[in-house]
Amino acid sequence: MINTFFHVFKEAIPREYCDLIIKQTNWDKSLVAAVNRYTEGEIDPKSRITDIVWEELLSPVGCIIQSYMVEANNIWNYDIRRIEKVQMSKYIDGGHYDWHMDSKAPINNEQRKLSIVILLNNNFEGGNLEMETNQGESVLKSTGDIVVFPSFLNHKVTPVTKGARYTAVSWAYGPTFR
Numbered sequence: 001m002i003n004t005f006f007h008v009f010k011e012a013i014p015r016e017y018c019d020l021i022i023k024q025t026n027w028d029k030s031l032v033a034a035v036n037r038y039t040e041g042e043i044d045p046k047s048r049i050t051d052i053v054w055e056e057l058l059s060p061v062g063c064i065i066q067s068y069m070v071e072a073n074n075i076w077n078y079d080i081r082r083i084e085k086v087q088m089s090k091y092i093d094g095g096h097y098d099w100h101m102d103s104k105a106p107i108n109n110e111q112r113k114l115s116i117v118i119l120l121n122n123n124f125e126g127g128n129l130e131m132e133t134n135q136g137e138s139v140l141k142s143t144g145d146i147v148v149f150p151s152f153l154n155h156k157v158t159p160v161t162k163g164a165r166y167t168a169v170s171w172a173y174g175p176t177f178r
Contacts, residue, residue, distance in 0.1 A: 005133045006149035007072045013064065013144035018120040021061050022166050025053055025088045033089070035100070048097045050157075055086040055168075061118070062086045065170045069116050072148035078113045079174040087169045091127055096159040099132075103151035106176040112151040114172040119145045124163030131155045 030051040035044050056062055066083055073080055091097075103112040117129060119140040128138035129147070132154035139147050149155070151171060 005153060006131060006139065006147050007075055008139060009068060009072075009146040009148075011142050011144045012068065012146045013118065015143045018118075018143050018166075021088075021168065022120050025055070027051070027053060027090065029053055030090065033097075046098070047100070049091070049095045050097060051090045051092075051095075053088040053090075055088055057083055057085055057170075059086065061088075061168045062170070065116055065118070065168065068146050069114060069148060069170070069172050072116075073114060073172070076114070076150065078150075078172070080113060080172045081110070081174050082172070084112075084171045084173065089165075089167045089169055091124075091157060091160045091165040091167075092163075093161070094159055095127070095157075095165065097157040099154050099156045101152050101154055102171055109176050110173050111176050112171040113174045113177070114148055115151045115153075115155075116146065116148045116170050116172075118168040119143060120166040120168060121164075124160055124165045126159050126161035127165035128158045129155065130158065 030053050033048055033050040033052045035047050065086055069083055102115045117140065122143045129140050131139055
């Protein structure tokens with residue numbers, strides 16, 4: 001689904017491959033996710049409750065992210081110079097991420113321009129990814145759905161009420177917007 005604000009690739013990754021990505025992630029090395037990447041980062045359970053694991057960009061899921069990021073950028077044609085490591089995220093009972101933008105003030109004349117989220121499972125309740133343009137409706141519905149959107153778009157993950165929600169997330173960087 002393409003609209004002016006985001007691009008969704010429906011069921012782009014087969015369920016079996018998504019299951020394998022979840023299984024092969026070393027969740028024993030997970031960290032409690034912080035907020036505000038421009039400071040040391042704070043743990044703020046009112047804003048965000050998520051466990052994360054960092055994967056290399058050259059991992060299988062990282063290669064998938066790179067391909068879909070490049071394809072979706074044909075819509076916006078942003079000047080993209082690099083893509084960040086993959087953040088594997090696990091939201092369990094009560095896990096959420098309140099309204100936020102991924103793009104904040106530039107650092108070294110570089111900023112996040114595009115965000116990507118891959119939904120690796122859908123056997124949970126709650127955990128909707130909502131954009132400011134479609135509040136109340138989840139952008140990702142099926143296992144293997146991928147969404148790419150400008151990093152300045154406000155979005156949130158509603159609280160998970162049952163099960164565990166798994167995603168792979170990354171960001172494309174480029175020179176500061178003018």
